[in-house]
Amino acid sequence: MFENQSYEAVLQRMLGRVPDSIDKREGSIIYDALAPAAAELAQAYIELDRVLRLGYVSTSEGEYLERRAEEQNIVKRQATKAIREGTFNIAVKAGERFYIDGLHYKVIEAGIKAKLECETAGAIGNGPLGALLPVQNIPGLTTAVIGTILVPGTDTETNASLKERYKQKITRPATSGNKGHYLQWAGDVPGVGGAKVFPLWDGPKTVKVVIVDATYAPASQELVDKVQQYIDPLPEQGKGAGMAPIGAHVTVESATEKTIDLSAALTLAPGRTLAEAQQEAEQSLDDYLKTIAFKDTVVRYAQIGALLLNLPSVIDHSNLTVNGGTGNVALLETEIPKRGTVSLN
Template identity: 45%
Template structure:
C-alpha cells in the first residue's frame, strides 16, 4: 500500500508545494530543509508497510502470526522430545531391567528411562527437544553406575521428537481451520484433533469404513515414516481409548467407533543402467543416486495426507538420477521388477529399498 512512497517521491511532492520563485535545486536552502523530513517520512512508510503485512495471516511471521492464529484457537506446536526404545543386557546378552529415571548418553544427547516395555526394553525420553533426538542409534553409556549392566543400546524411534512448528505449517493449519470448519466429529474435526497430537505428521480419515458410526484414521509419523505401534496406541487412547466402544470417552464423539491405524510401508527397489561421464565409476555415484531417490520418496510421503493415493513414477526417479553429477544417461529403469510406475493404496507410503546400478 505504501511501497511507492520512496524518498524521491516524497521529496518531489514536498518541493512541488514550494513556489517556483524559490530556488529548489539540490543544495538550496529549501531543498536541504525538506530532505531530512522526506527521509524520515520514507522510513515511516516502510515501517507502515511492514506493520500492515504483520497484521494479516498470509503475510505475518513469528509472534505476529501466532497472535493472529490464536484468535481462532490455532496455537503453534511447541518443540517436543523424542521417545526411543532402549535395549539393556547383562552379561551373556541376557535382557536386564534398569531403574526408572536412569540416565544414559549417546554423543551430545542424554536419555532418561521412563517406563518398561518388556524385559530389557525400556521407553527412553530424550532430554533435548526437537528432531535431533530422532537421529542417533547405537551404544548408550550410563551416566550413573548401574550394577550388572553390560550393554545398552538406543534403538527404534517410538514417538518422533519435533522442532517448534514453522510459520508455513502454522499458516496452513490456520487456513484449514478457517476454510474447513471442524464440528461434531466431521472429517475436518478428526484431522484437526489428530494432527495436533505430538508425533503425528498427517492423517487420512475414512468415515463409515466398516458400517455406520465407524471411522478409520490412518496416521503417518511427524518424520514422515511409518508410525510405531507406540504412537498408534497413544493416538488410539486419546481418540477412542476403549476401541470401537462408541462411548465418547476420548476425543471422538459419542456413537463413533474409531480405529487408528498406521500408514503401511511399501519398499521400492530400483534397478537402472547408467551411462557415466569419463573417469566416473558406479561406486562414485551410488551414494548420491540413493540420496536423490530417498529425497523423492520423502517428498511423496510428505504429500501423502493430501493425496488420495501415491504413485511412484519412473520418470521422476530418472530425472533425479540424471541430476546427479557424473550421470550422463539412464536406461532400463525398473521399480520393484517392473518398468512401470508403482501405484500405492490409499493407506500405503513408499520407503527406500535396494538400489542396483549397472553400467
C-alpha cells in the same frame, strides 16, 4: 503497495510544494531541511508495507503469523522430545540417565527393555543408534543400547506448516465429528505426521484412522495407542470417553510401507563419482516419497526420471526401472512409499 514511495520520490514531492522563487538545489537550505524528513517518511512507507504483509496469513511470519493462527484456535506446535526403546543387560530404574552423541536420555519406564526420553526436544533425538554410556555408575550394567523410535521427536513447527494447517482449517472446517475433525484430533497427538480417515469402514458408526509418524514412517504401536486413547479409548469404544462423539467406534492403525526400488544407468557429470550420485539419488528419492505420503496414491515413473536428471552429479540416465517396470507404481490408500534398493551404474 508502497514500492513507488522511495526517498527520491518523497523528496521531489516535498520540494514541489516549495515556490520556485526559492533555491531548491541540492545543498540549499530548503533541500537540506527537507531531505532528512523525506528519508524518515520513506522508511515509514517501508515499515507500513511490512505491516500490511504481516496482516495476511499468506505473507505473514513469526509471532504475527502465530497471532493470526490463534484467531482460528490453531496454536503453533512446539518441539517435542523423542521417546526411544533401550535394551540393557539388567533392569534400569526410572530417572537414570544415559549419554550418546552429545545427547542425554532419561529412563521414563524401567526394565530391561526400557523407555528413554531424550532431554533435548526436537527431531535430533531420533538419530543416535548404538551403545549408551551411563551418566552415573550403575552396578552390574554391561550392555546399554538405544534402539527403536517409539514416538519421534519433532522440531518446532515451521511457518509453512502452520500456514498449511490454517488453510486446511478454513477450507475443511472441523466440526461435529466430520472427517476434518478426526484429522485434527490425530494431528493433536505429538509425533503424528499425517493421517487418513475412512468413514464407515466396517459398517455403520465405524471410523478408521490410519496414521504415520512425524518422519513419515509407519507409526509405532506406542504412538498408535496414544492416538487411540485420545480419540476413542479402549475398551470404552463408542462411549464418548475421548474426542470422538458418542456412538462412533474408532479404530486407529498405522500405515503400511511399500518398498520402491529403482535401477538406472547414469551418465555422470565431469569430475563426479558414482558414489556421489548414489548419495544424491537416495536423498532426492527420500524427499520425493515423503512429499507424496498420504497425499498421492501413485509413485510416478516420470517424476523419478526427472529427479535423476536434476541431480548435480548426473547429465543423463537410461534403462530406468521402478520396481522392475517402466511405469507408475500404485499405492493402496493405507500405504506409504519407502525407498528400497537404489541400483545405479
